[in-house]
Amino acid sequence: MSLLDYLRRKKKPTASVAKERLQIILAREHAGRHEPDYLPALKQELLDVVSKYVKVDLADVKVNLDREGDCEILELNISLPEEERKLMANAD
Amino acid sequence: MAKVIVVTSGKGGVGKTTSSASFATGLAMRGNKTVVIDFDVGLRNLDLIMGCERRVVYDFVNVLNNEASLKQALIKDKRCDNLYILPASQTRDKEALTQDGVERILNELKEDFDYIICDSPAGIEKGALMALYFADEALVVTNPEVSSVRDSDRILGILAAKSKRAIEGVEPIKEHLIITRYMPKRVEMGEMLSVDDVRELLSIPLLGVVPESESVLSASNAGVPVIHDEASRSGQAYSDLVSRFMGEELPMRFLNVEKTGLLKRIFGT
Numbered sequence: 001m002s003l004l005d006y007l008r009r010k011k012k013p014t015a016s017v018a019k020e021r022l023q024i025i026l027a028r029e030h031a032g033r034h035e036p037d038y039l040p041a042l043k044q045e046l047l048d049v050v051s052k053y054v055k056v057d058l059a060d061v062k063v064n065l066d067r068e069g070d071c072e073i074l075e076l077n078i079s080l081p082e083e084e085r086k087l088m089a090n091a092d
Numbered sequence: 093m094a095k096v097i098v099v100t101s102g103k104g105g106v107g108k109t110t111s112s113a114s115f116a117t118g119l120a121m122r123g124n125k126t127v128v129i130d131f132d133v134g135l136r137n138l139d140l141i142m143g144c145e146r147r148v149v150y151d152f153v154n155v156l157n158n159e160a161s162l163k164q165a166l167i168k169d170k171r172c173d174n175l176y177i178l179p180a181s182q183t184r185d186k187e188a189l190t191q192d193g194v195e196r197i198l199n200e201l202k203e204d205f206d207y208i209i210c211d212s213p214a215g216i217e218k219g220a221l222m223a224l225y226f227a228d229e230a231l232v233v234t235n236p237e238v239s240s241v242r243d244s245d246r247i248l249g250i251l252a253a254k255s256k257r258a259i260e261g262v263e264p265i266k267e268h269l270i271i272t273r274y275m276p277k278r279v280e281m282g283e284m285l286s287v288d289d290v291r292e293l294l295s296i297p298l299l300g301v302v303p304e305s306e307s308v309l310s311a312s313n314a315g316v317p318v319i320h321d322e323a324s325r326s327g328q329a330y331s332d333l334v335s336r337f338m339g340e341e342l343p344m345r346f347l348n349v350e351k352t353g354l355l356k357r358i359f360g361t
Contacts, residue, residue, distance in 0.1 A: 015282050016282065025242060029245065
């Protein structure tokens with residue numbers, strides 16, 4: 001680092017970075033706030049059952065809980081890996 | 093009707109006990125009969141901040157277990173007529189705080205006091221949950237710093253979901269934001285979250301801003317709540333926020349960098 005760089009060096013204003021990071025993480029945490037406590041366990045058990053038959057990763061299991069009026073909708077989405085799908089098609 | 097006010101934050105070391113001590117003192121100085129309860133079972137410190145540590149005979153858990161009466165356990169403040177302290181137990185564990193027991197003590201206190209201040213421990217464990225469960229209002233103490241803001245947000249979520257008011261579906265806990273350890277100079281340089289940033293992130297009404305000040309340490313060294321230090325900026329900030337809580341309209345002070353004149357620089361404040 002040259003002397004000139006040293007003299008020019010200023011502390012970066014980091015407060016705006018802090019605010020932005022907080023905005024993102026708080027928004028994400030708020031979204032999860034209304035999830036029932038059993039959702040992660042449910043996800044894990046579903047994964048255990050499914051992986052008896054096909055190889056899936058926890059990331060391939062999407063569990064969503066939506067609310068429409070008085071009605072709660074549990075949405076389950078498991079994306080099967082490409083090969084497994086082929087195998088299953090052959091089996092049919 | 094007595095009001096139960098929890099002083100909470102999630103994160104430790106942000107100034108809950110300092111705020112509880114000064115807030116309770118301020119209410120008492122304004123003629124309200126006030127009791128401040130230390131909920132930090134096992135790590136009691138309110139007694140030190142209030143300067144009554146050598147007068148503790150019985151504690152909160154003794155009263156819960158019927159080993160002592162409330163009258164025996166309450167410590168009258170040396171400086172304020174209307175102020176009493178109920179210290180936490182230093183030896184028992186947190187499990188001693190049962191919901192029924194805490195409710196019984198709060199109900200008994202409600203007969204005699206105008207304000208019951210619950211100084212919450214850090215975290216979101218039993219002690220913290222018990223401190224906020226019966227609250228009518230909450231003072232959320234936050235430092236302008238990422239982990240403190242996030243933890244305060246988490247505590248707000250718990251107030252809105254796990255308090256008695258939330259569970260019973262009655263009018264929610266009234267929340268107030270207190271920003272402590274504020275450094276206007278660093279805010280001006282863009283190195284610290286500003287009051288408006290924190291307010292926007294947590295979106296609850298601001299009760300007061302307490303500037304970072306040497307007098308807070310001096311006050312805790314001496315065991316005198318900092319609100320008694322009327323010359324100090326933090327003492328004045330606490331006094332202001334108590335007045336605001338009582339309904340007075342006061343502008344926020346200490347938000348900007350103080351211009352120090354030559355004389356002040358030489359002679360100090």
